[in-house]
Amino acid sequence: MTQPGTAGNPLRVAIIGAGPTGFYTAEHLLKQTNLSVEIDLFDRVPTPFGLVRAGVAPDHLKIKTVTAVFDKTATHPHVRFYGNVEIGKHLTVDELKMHYHQIVYTTGAQTDRRMDIPGEDLAGSHPATDFVAWYNGHPDYRDLQFDLSQEAAAVVGIGNVAIDVARILCRTPDELLKSDIADYALEALRHSRVRTVYVLGRRGPVQAAFSNPEIKEVGEMADVDVIVPPAEVTLDPLSQAELDRNNDRTLFRKVEILQEYGRHEPTGKSRRLIFRFLVSPTALEGDETGHVKTMRLAHNKLVATDTGTLRPKATGETEEIPVGLVFRSVGYRGCRCRVCPSKKVGA
Numbered sequence: 001m002t003q004p005g006t007a008g009n010p011l012r013v014a015i016i017g018a019g020p021t022g023f024y025t026a027e028h029l030l031k032q033t034n035l036s037v038e039i040d041l042f043d044r045v046p047t048p049f050g051l052v053r054a055g056v057a058p059d060h061l062k063i064k065t066v067t068a069v070f071d072k073t074a075t076h077p078h079v080r081f082y083g084n085v086e087i088g089k090h091l092t093v094d095e096l097k098m099h100y101h102q103i104v105y106t107t108g109a110q111t112d113r114r115m116d117i118p119g120e121d122l123a124g125s126h127p128a129t130d131f132v133a134w135y136n137g138h139p140d141y142r143d144l145q146f147d148l149s150q151e152a153a154a155v156v157g158i159g160n161v162a163i164d165v166a167r168i169l170c171r172t173p174d175e176l177l178k179s180d181i182a183d184y185a186l187e188a189l190r191h192s193r194v195r196t197v198y199v200l201g202r203r204g205p206v207q208a209a210f211s212n213p214e215i216k217e218v219g220e221m222a223d224v225d226v227i228v229p230p231a232e233v234t235l236d237p238l239s240q241a242e243l244d245r246n247n248d249r250t251l252f253r254k255v256e257i258l259q260e261y262g263r264h265e266p267t268g269k270s271r272r273l274i275f276r277f278l279v280s281p282t283a284l285e286g287d288e289t290g291h292v293k294t295m296r297l298a299h300n301k302l303v304a305t306d307t308g309t310l311r312p313k314a315t316g317e318t319e320e321i322p323v324g325l326v327f328r329s330v331g332y333r334g335c336r337c338r339v340c341p342s343k344k345v346g347a
Contacts (some may be wrong), residue, residue, distance in 0.1 A: 004101045010036040010078070014096050016087055017106035018043035019174070021052020023070040025104055026079055039079045040100075042091070045139055046083040048074065050108070055136040057164040058181035059171065082220045113331040115156060119284030120328075123147070124292035127166050128155065128329035135168055135189075137182035147291070148192040150324030154295055156281055158201030159209035159328030163218065165327050166197045170237040170271045196323060202300055202312045204232075205258045206239040212254050219261065224271045230262035232277040238302050238310055251345045279319075280312060284326060294320045 005011040013029060017024045018041040026039045047053060048240055049067050056063050059295075075080055085091060096103050114120060123149055133141035153169055155162045166280035168176070173190045208215075219226050235243065235255070243251060258275070266272070276297075283296040297319050300312035 005035045006038065007036050010038045011102065013037060013039045013102045013104060014100040015039060015041045015104045015106055017041075017050065017108065018048040018081060018083075019106060019108060020052055020066070020070075021106040021108065022050070022104075023048075023073050025106060026076075027069075027073050030078065032077060034157060037078060041074075041079065041081045042085045042087065043081070043083050044086045048081055048083065055135045055161075056072065056136075057132075057168065058174065059167070060164075061180060066179075112328065115280055115281060115328050115330060117283050119286060119292070122284050122286045122292045123290050124150065124324055125284055125326040125328070128157065128161055128327040131168075131327055132161065132164055135181050135185040137185070142182065142184065146188070147325060148188055148194055151193055152196040152198070152321070152323045153194050153325035153327070154200060154281075154321065154323040155327045155329060156199040156200050157331075158199065158203075158207075158277075158327060160211055160214050162199055162327075162329040163210045163214045163335050165329060166199050166273055167218055167221065169194050169197050170218070170221055170273050172222050175222055186304040194325065195270060196274065198274045198276060198323065200279055200281065200297070201275075201277045203310065204235065204239050204243065204277050204302060205255050206235065206243050206251065208254065208258075208277075209255075211252060212257065215254065215257050218246045218273055219257075221273075223269045224273050225266040225269045226261045226264065227266060227272055227274045228258055228261040229276065230259075232275075233258045233262045236302060238304055242310060278312065280314070281320070285320075292324055292326055293322065295323050297325065298318050 003009065022041055026041065029035065029037050029039060041048065049070055052064055052067055072194055087093065087096070093103070119125070126146065130141055130144055131146060134144045134146070155166045168189070169192070171189070173186070176186050176189060211295045214218060218224065233255070244257065261275070278300040279297040280300055281295055282298045285291050285294045285296065287293040299317040299319070300313045301315050302310040303313045305311050
């Protein structure tokens with residue numbers, strides 16, 4: 001038998017997970033001029049493109065245009081897509097091994113990290129990933145319910161996903177109508193009573209993970225006052241030294257944007273988006289029905305570790321904020337399942 005990868009015996013590759021990584025993998029294989037390859041992409045849901053479809057915010061339509069590149073790969077004569085196929089249920093790994101020379105797992109980190117604080121599982125406390133998938137129309141999440149009758153919400157985390165969640169909560173119905181948000185989510189958000197949204201970071205502005213376009217965009221929304229306590233974006237000596245040491249113009253600009261927000265006076269718009277830094281949630285407290293009603297925060301200061309990185313350390317000062325809706329956006333982790341031989345990813 002000829003070596004796999006030749007014209008008479010093309011290399012047959014199964015890619016489990018038809019998100020961006022799956023398509024980039026397929027594109028790379030197709031570009032190999034000395035390789036004859038046939039590729040099948042499998043996904044558990046009926047549509048391809050993964051997080052581009054279900055994770056990118058619906059008001060960021062420009063980012064979603066990357067699917068034009070994926071479309072080109074998907075229509076290649078040596079590529080096929082199979083949706084609604086769950087590995088371990090409809091096909092086993094052993095069956096795949098019988099028909100493919102190589103199997104590539106591109107299923108990503110599918111599970112959110114927890115805060116591990118008391119009250120985290122109260123009604124009204126959710127992973128941000130659930131909310132994102134819900135408003136993007138993911139079939140697994142479309143039937144979820146979020147109590148948008150609450151007047152205040154908190155988003156724990158200071159990355160782009162946290163900003164996305166806060167922005168969707170603060171957009172007006174007219175703004176959302178111009179996006180590709182799921183119809184049922186648009187209808188629910190049209191009747192939202194959320195008027196105050198906190199975005200909470202345990203470290204300072206220099207360590208914030210969101211991008212500059214994300215933080216600039218929130219100040220351009222139609223009906224939102226962005227509020228930043230000036231003291232929390234005034235850099236301590238350790239943060240100033242880190243900023244100077246990095247000599248990164250983008251990072252300098254990020255701090256400038258936040259400090260500019262800190263100098264703004266509220267204009268009386270109907271929604272408030274409040275950024276807080278150097279605070280860590282320590283507990284959620286519920287009402288008599290078991291629904292979140294307050295969040296307890298610890299105030300932090302930054303200390304240098306032995307490696308020179310800056311970590312938050314509680315000062316002993318605490319406060320409580322009234323919130324009836326909480327979204328945690330503190331990172332992701334892979335799940336353990338029966339599908340992948342390494343027992344680290346699923347499909």
